[in-house]
Amino acid sequence: MPPSPVTTRVHDDSPDTTGAFLRLQNLPEGHERNRLLQEIAAAWLPMAHRIARGYRERGESIEDLQQVAALGLTKAIKRYDPRLGKVFETYAVPTIKGELRRHFRDYMWSVHVPRRVQELRNQVRRVRQELAQEPRGHEPTRSEIASRAGLSEQEVNEAFGARDSFSTLSLDAPASSTEGAGASLQELLGAQDPAFDLVLERESVRPYLSRLSLRERRMLYLRFFRGMTQGMIADELGVSQMHVSRLLGRTCARLRREVLGSALA
Secondary structure, three states: OOOOOOOOOOOOOOOOOHHHHHHHOOEEEEEEHHHHHHHHHHHHHHHHHHHHOOOHOOOOOHHHHHHHHHHHHHHHHHHHHHHHOOOOOHHHHHHHHHOOOOOOOHHHHOOOHHHHHHHHHHHHHHHHHHOOOOOOOOOOHHHHHHHHHOOHHHHHHHHHHHHHOOOOOOOOOOOOOOOOOOOHHHOOOOOOHHHHHHHHHHHHHHHHHHOOOHHHHHHHHHHHHHOOHHHHHHHHHOOOOOHHHHHHHHHHHHHHHHHHHHOOO
């Protein structure tokens, strides 16, 4: 024999919807049932919103949190059976909180974080708050958190690292460091060093330089490493500028053909 229906109230200021829940059990799908569901939901919605406000410091807007809490409340109302003897409020609160936690778990991470690390983060966050609220509470160290939570310090470090995955900063956001005062994050990002391309080009041509004559290598060195003009090279080598120009052009063309031919082979 099932237990007798009990009142759906826990606190004196909780809405008394016992009669509405009992009527709901006997109503078929249709307009009257939907109207009664809305009536019950409206009565308990302040409680759902109060629960939602407890999660407002986690980076989500209060409006979105209230919508998620209302969804949890609706699920609780539809699944609740007063004939089983359980008070509605004690049934609804865990359902609403579970919906809120699922929302954060599934939708509020800016980057993918493994489920195991998400759960570690929640556990570490809860233990950290407990330690901070103790009579002689202080900002707990990671080793203290690990000891209380029964975790390794590596796991606690993973959990702390996951905190930054809830939200990301725009590259236009101002930098927080003293050195970058007044600058945006984008302005402080490093750029590709053009010298990388130069290194690649040098390494590509290096094997073919040994095939050149001593005078050809000397001219290339004076032109591209010493920055000398063709006239200065001509004076250095004791030849005409036209001869230097012709040799430089022929040598560079030869190197270009050999490098490109090797890359296509």
